[in-house]
Amino acid sequence: MSDRKLPRLLQSPAVILLLIWMLIPLGMTLYFSFIRYVLNNLRRPEWTTPSLSNWRGFGNYEFVLNSKDFLFAIQNSLLIVCSILILTVVLGVLIAVLINKTFPGQGIVRVLLISPFFVMPAVNAVLWINMILDPVLGLQGIAVGSINDMLDTLRNAPLVGWFFSLWPELEPISFRATQTSAYAVIIMVTWQWTPFAVLIFMTSLQSEDQQQKEAAVLDGASIWSQFRFLTLPHLARPIAIVVMIQAIFHLSLYAEIEIVSRGNGNKNLPYLIGEFANNNIGAASATGIFAVILANIVAFFLLRMIGRTLME
Amino acid sequence: MGRIQLKSVTKSFGDIQVIPPLDLTIEDGEFAVFVGPSGCGKSTLLRMIAGLEDLTSGDIEIDGEIATEVPPAQRGLAMVFQSYALYPHMTVRKNIGFPLRMAKMAQAEIDQRVETAAKSLNLMDYLDRKPADLSGGQRQRVAIGRAIVREPAAFLFDEPLSNLDAALRVGMRLEIGELHERLKTTMIYVTHDQVEAMTMANKIVVLRAGVIEQVGSPLELYHKPRNEFVAGFIGSPKMNLVKGSEAEKHEAATIGIRPEHTDVSMTDGAWKGRVGVAEHLGSDTFIHVHDTGLADMLTVRVNGDISVKHGDTIYLTPQADQIHKFDAQGMRI
Numbered sequence: 001m002s003d004r005k006l007p008r009l010l011q012s013p014a015v016i017l018l019l020i021w022m023l024i025p026l027g028m029t030l031y032f033s034f035i036r037y038v039l040n041n042l043r044r045p046e047w048t049t050p051s052l053s054n055w056r057g058f059g060n061y062e063f064v065l066n067s068k069d070f071l072f073a074i075q076n077s078l079l080i081v082c083s084i085l086i087l088t089v090v091l092g093v094l095i096a097v098l099i100n101k102t103f104p105g106q107g108i109v110r111v112l113l114i115s116p117f118f119v120m121p122a123v124n125a126v127l128w129i130n131m132i133l134d135p136v137l138g139l140q141g142i143a144v145g146s147i148n149d150m151l152d153t154l155r156n157a158p159l160v161g162w163f164f165s166l167w168p169e170l171e172p173i174s175f176r177a178t179q180t181s182a183y184a185v186i187i188m189v190t191w192q193w194t195p196f197a198v199l200i201f202m203t204s205l206q207s208e209d210q211q212q213k214e215a216a217v218l219d220g221a222s223i224w225s226q227f228r229f230l231t232l233p234h235l236a237r238p239i240a241i242v243v244m245i246q247a248i249f250h251l252s253l254y255a256e257i258e259i260v261s262r263g264n265g266n267k268n269l270p271y272l273i274g275e276f277a278n279n280n281i282g283a284a285s286a287t288g289i290f291a292v293i294l295a296n297i298v299a300f301f302l303l304r305m306i307g308r309t310l311m312e
Numbered sequence: 313m314g315r316i317q318l319k320s321v322t323k324s325f326g327d328i329q330v331i332p333p334l335d336l337t338i339e340d341g342e343f344a345v346f347v348g349p350s351g352c353g354k355s356t357l358l359r360m361i362a363g364l365e366d367l368t369s370g371d372i373e374i375d376g377e378i379a380t381e382v383p384p385a386q387r388g389l390a391m392v393f394q395s396y397a398l399y400p401h402m403t404v405r406k407n408i409g410f411p412l413r414m415a416k417m418a419q420a421e422i423d424q425r426v427e428t429a430a431k432s433l434n435l436m437d438y439l440d441r442k443p444a445d446l447s448g449g450q451r452q453r454v455a456i457g458r459a460i461v462r463e464p465a466a467f468l469f470d471e472p473l474s475n476l477d478a479a480l481r482v483g484m485r486l487e488i489g490e491l492h493e494r495l496k497t498t499m500i501y502v503t504h505d506q507v508e509a510m511t512m513a514n515k516i517v518v519l520r521a522g523v524i525e526q527v528g529s530p531l532e533l534y535h536k537p538r539n540e541f542v543a544g545f546i547g548s549p550k551m552n553l554v555k556g557s558e559a560e561k562h563e564a565a566t567i568g569i570r571p572e573h574t575d576v577s578m579t580d581g582a583w584k585g586r587v588g589v590a591e592h593l594g595s596d597t598f599i600h601v602h603d604t605g606l607a608d609m610l611t612v613r614v615n616g617d618i619s620v621k622h623g624d625t626i627y628l629t630p631q632a633d634q635i636h637k638f639d640a641q642g643m644r645i
């Protein structure tokens with residue numbers, strides 16, 4: 001046995017196990033996506049067991065493509081993921097740079113900043129939608145209500161009253177509504193994941209070379225130029241990591257969407273799969289394959305974009 | 313122009329005073345070298361001049377104007393760091409041009425100045441590489457190039473050669489000396505290597521624990537060290553210091569005699585000893601002599617062709633006119 005073969009042989013159980021681990025679910029999804037397979041059908045009971053005799057070709061794909069929610073779910077998936085990525089990266093860089101300096105109470109501030117990350121997604125969603133974003137009982141409702149009360153008082157005040165009576169009554173936003181439920185999801189997930197970005201960026205900032213900064217100071221670089229030409233390129237790799245990991249996680253958001261509006265006006269691909277899977281496993285599997293393709297496209301473009309813009 | 317004056321400058325980190333009040337003038341066009349043992353405050357002093365470190369008290373004047381409160385970039389000084397501090401994400405061209413870009417100079421002029429600097433530093437072939445793809449010597453030249461393009465009033469070097477191997481160090485030493493001859497700009501150079509100090513400086517500033525022990529030209533320091541510390545620090549191999557009755561004969565607490573100012577004989581002489589290690593350098597031989605009863609070990613420097621063996625008896629005679637005498641406080645008599 002040559003000295004190359006033995007290590008390969010020893011590796012093979014792990015590799016084979018991994019392949020099985022990934023290929024079997026993918027294979028089954030592919031298989032289901034090409035057959036008629038439903039959980040419950042009184043007229044055609046033969047469809048309720050998966051079998052090759054129920055072959056449907058690309059029928060399931062066609063059905064999914066023509067369903068009214070599919071395009072909307074893709075758009076919405078992209079809207080949610082991209083918004084969260086932009087917000088978390090921008091906020092993450094800002095906060096990381098701010099708290100990287102030494103200041104009193106640094107330890108506590110850092111722990112507090114990280115803590116949202118340890119809240120479970122469903123709990124996070126329930127807290128936000130009920131306690132903060134609720135138009136009547138949440139913080140938003142209370143804040144809007146008290147501002148309106150204050151405006152009312154000011155309108156009746158002498159001298160300046162006429163000025164405030166030109167102001168409109170503020171309307172609280174209902175985040176469970178069709179048009180706004182995606183924003184609620186974006187807000188709550190951003191709140192939860194910004195600490196993750198901060199954590200990664202902070203570790204990277206600690207390893208930034210201070211002499212480069214001093215050289216830049218002597219070269220006449222302003223704070224902004226130092227950030228733009230030294231810190232940001234230094235953060236390029238951690239930003240790429242944060243974007244990749246988050247893209248993977250947020251393409252499969254589910255709990256938040258379910259809790260905010262039960263998918264009402266706000267579906268993404270996983271949610272659509274969930275809806276199909278209530279009965280039509282074939283269509284759900286086809287949607288799953290679309291989701292895999294979408295994830296790969298997103299990953300490809302993100303990597304290229306980050307590589308080009310930041311690494312100069 | 314680049315005349316730099318330090319006036320009763322002090323520096324403390326917390327409660328620890330690293331630099332007690334210190335006065336120093338560096339004339340325009342001088343090559344001044346700060347030399348001293350590790351931790352004596354050389355870098356701190358240089359960084360204070362650069363503006364990277366605040367003064368605790370005192371003033372710095374550049375060309376007669378108080379610069380203590382002037383921000384680093386506006387002092388007109390350029391610094392070369394020990395770690396080079398190149399910007400890793402930029403090409404050599406961008407690195408060298410960076411200070412000009414920050415000064416909002418026109419791109420055409422930047423390109424032209426970068427080319428001129430790169431030509432004079434033999435960097436033309438590397439302009440489009442990143443610092444990671446350069447050798448240590450090339451990186452150092454890029455760092456120098458970045459300093460040159462600014463046409464500063466003075467250059468500050470903080471141990472720029474200590475990361476290079478011995479051969480390259482000699483080469484770069486000459487290049488920096490050459491650069492000084494060409495530009496005639498003030499240079500302040502920090503090192504703990506006394507050979508660098510002796511070979512490059514017009515003016516050496518010897519520091520110990522933040523205090524200036526002596527300021528002078530290399531030969532002044534060699535021939536007339538003001539105290540035992542400077543005597544021991546300048547010159548290689550180190551000066552031999554002898555205490556006790558032998559010193560009393562010269563009415564001093566300590567006498568110093570340089571290895572090259574001692575005559576050697578195998579038959580007779582003033583001091584008898586036993587040969588320890590003999591280091592043959594070719595042109596010279598350094599002989600370590602033990603058991604003289606004067607000090608643990610004396611070093612002598614003799615012609616390279618002498619043949620001595622470990623354990624031989626040897627006689628040393630100091631040259632009478634080359635004996636340095638120091639009093640009980642270590643000051644020169």
Ligand SMILES: Nc1ncnc2c1ncn2[C@@H]1O[C@H](COP(=O)(O)OP(=O)(O)OP(=O)(O)O)[C@@H](O)[C@H]1O
Binds near residue numbers: 350355357
């Ligand atoms: N930021 C700082 N905080 C506290 N002490 C410092 C700081 N910087 C330097 N020191 C102290 O000041 C003294 C002088 O340091 P400095 O770096 O100037 O020495 P140096 O002469 O350059 O030594 P070396 O040859 O090793 O570079 C040292 O004792 C060091 O511990």
Ligand SMILES: [Mg+2]
Binds near residue numbers: 354355356471
């Ligand atoms: Mg130093």
